[in-house]
Amino acid sequence: xxxxxxxxxxxxxxxxxxxxxxxxxxxxxxxxxxxxxxxxxxxxxxxxxxxxxxxxxxxxxxxxxxxxxxxxxxxxxxxxxxxxxxxxxxxxxxxxxxxxxxxxxxxxxxxxxxxxxxxxxxxxxxxxxxxxxxxxxxxxxxxxxxxxxxxxxxxxxxxxxxxxxxxxxxxxxxxxxxxxxxxxxxxxxxxxxxxxxxxxxxxxxxxxxxxxxxxxxxxxxxxxxxxxxxxxxxxxxxxxxxxxxxxxxxxxxxxxxxxxxxxxxxxxxxxxxxxxxxxxxxxxxxxxxxxxxxxxxxxxxxxxxxxxxxxxxxxxxxxxxxxxxxxxxxxxxxxxxxxxxxxxxxxxxxxxxxxxxxxxxxxxxxxxxxxxxxxxxxxxxxxxxxxxxxxxxxxxxxxxxxxxxxxxxxxxxxxxxxxxxxxxxxxxxxxxxxxxxxxxxxxxxxxxxxxxxxxxxxxxxxxxxxxxxxxxxx
Numbered sequence: 088x089x090x091x092x093x094x095x096x097x098x099x100x101x102x103x104x105x106x107x108x109x110x111x112x113x114x115x116x117x118x119x120x121x122x123x124x125x126x127x128x129x130x131x132x133x134x135x136x137x138x139x140x141x142x143x144x145x146x147x148x149x150x151x152x153x154x155x156x157x158x159x160x161x162x163x164x165x166x167x168x169x170x171x172x173x174x175x176x177x178x179x180x181x182x183x184x185x186x187x188x189x190x191x192x193x194x195x196x197x198x199x200x201x202x203x204x205x206x207x208x209x210x211x212x213x214x215x216x217x218x219x220x221x222x223x224x225x226x227x228x229x230x231x232x233x234x235x236x237x238x239x240x241x242x243x244x245x246x247x248x249x250x251x252x253x254x255x256x257x258x259x260x261x262x263x264x265x266x267x268x269x270x271x272x273x274x275x276x277x278x279x280x281x282x283x284x285x286x287x288x289x290x291x292x293x294x295x296x297x298x299x300x301x302x303x304x305x306x307x308x309x310x311x312x313x314x315x316x317x318x319x320x321x322x323x324x325x326x327x328x329x330x331x332x333x334x335x336x337x338x339x340x341x342x343x344x345x346x347x348x349x350x351x352x353x354x355x356x357x358x359x360x361x362x363x364x365x366x367x368x369x370x371x372x373x374x375x376x377x378x379x380x381x382x383x384x385x386x387x388x389x390x391x392x393x394x395x396x397x398x399x400x401x402x403x404x405x406x407x408x409x410x411x412x413x414x415x416x417x418x419x420x421x422x423x424x425x426x427x428x429x430x431x432x433x434x435x436x437x438x439x440x441x442x443x444x445x446x447x448x449x450x451x452x453x454x455x456x457x458x459x460x461x462x463x464x465x466x467x468x469x470x471x472x473x474x475x476x477x478x479x480x481x482x483x484x485x486x487x488x489x490x491x492x493x494x495x496x497x498x499x500x501x502x503x504x505x506x507x508x509x510x511x512x513x514x515x516x517x518x519x520x521x522x523x524x525x526x527x528x529x530x531x532x533x534x535x536x537x538x539x540x541x542x543x544x545x546x547x548x549x550x551x552x553x554x555x556x557x558x559x560x561x
Contacts, residue, residue, distance in 0.1 A: 487548060
């Protein structure tokens with residue numbers, strides 16, 4: 088049984104895409120680690136990288152080539168100073184040399200060393216092959232698959248759900264929602280309490296709290312940066328940032344100096360009823376505008392859908408409960424992470440496999456369930472909320488214009504956040520003894536829909552808005 092930690096679902100990384108940026112970045116790191124373990128690293132003097140399927144078709148818009156350069160350079164997406172990214176990549180492109188693994192300089196022509204192949208590898212849409220050479224003789228060749236949410240595997244899908252380290256120590260191993268609900272009943276516990284016990288089998292609660300605080304602080308800082316940055320997003324579509332203008336109109340003249348003071352200032356502001364949706368949209372847009380500009384975000388469960396969970400959590404803190412504390416944030420993130428992991432086990436969180444229903448749909452389900460627990464909902468109501476949110480994203484395609492995580496991606500985060508809040512409200516009024524569609528059923532339906540969906544609607548920029556809208560008109 089696959090056991091996924093909350094911190095697997097909520098990863099800190101760099102935008103714009105968890106599958107097309109973070110995944111290839113981590114793949115490069117894993118390959119370098121493999122080379123060192125096999126005593127092959129020192130033998131390599133040149134590197135070739137082949138991208139396949141969706142990684143090739145939308146890789147340029149998702150800056151997959153930049154991510155590969157950064158990964159091969161030995162940088163870490165969690166801690167690399169964002170302002171250094173451009174200089175590192177430019178140095179490699181201009182010099183034709185790469186500081187391989189941050190250890191030695193090798194020849195690297197980024198134009199010829201990274202090859203965009205249109206064909207698909209058989210096991211997953213996001214395939215990447217690293218080849219290491221010495222005097223043009225192959226030393227190593229490894230294929231990795233970026234399967235969504237920053238997860239990287241080397242096996243076909245039927246085995247890809249097995250992590251390198253299986254968390255067999257989980258006291259409550261959960262494969263689906265039915266099992267989660269059963270544990271809650273047997274233990275007379277909330278979902279967050281069950282998930283916390285699983286996490287405590289891996290690390291101390293002190294470390295859990297510390298890491299969850301780091302996740303939340305990254306989310307909060309991301310929203311803060313997005314709300315205070317104006318201008319146009321990179322990539323050529325000339326998309327104007329909207330969070331800045333929305334925030335300026337909403338916040339007024341209240342003083343603050345940092346993200347935490349900003350949060351407190353919003354909580355003390357009288358928010359009129361018609362402003363609630365504007366605030367939620369502003370929070371969601373801010374995150375994904377940062378994501379679109381190679382900023383640091385938290386996958387939830389992916390970069391492209393990173394704005395939904397923090398926007399709904401902010402909604403709870405600034406609208407529902409002004410006294411909300413870290414304990415509330417902790418519960419929210421634990422529940423959200425578990426809902427996301429259930430979908431990953433039963434379906435997919437990769438838009439290249441399932442379309443945008445696998446990203447925005449899943450993030451909306453995560454946020455809806457988490458909000459429901461904080462509103463006092465039972466475990467059954469939490470799962471009802473997640474089902475409602477997921478159900479109303481079924482069939483959503485991934486058709487980014489220009490292969491960029493901008494149109495329609497950024498707005499979809501605002502819509503997903505609003506749907507999550509609505510789903511939570513509906514769940515709180517639902518009869519838990521009269522559930523027509525269990526959460527597990529909607530997860531399996533989403534996977535079947537993914538299988539039936541035409542490939543051109545799965546993050547290839549070969550269908551939908553991606554071809555019906557002329558980029559030059561943007």
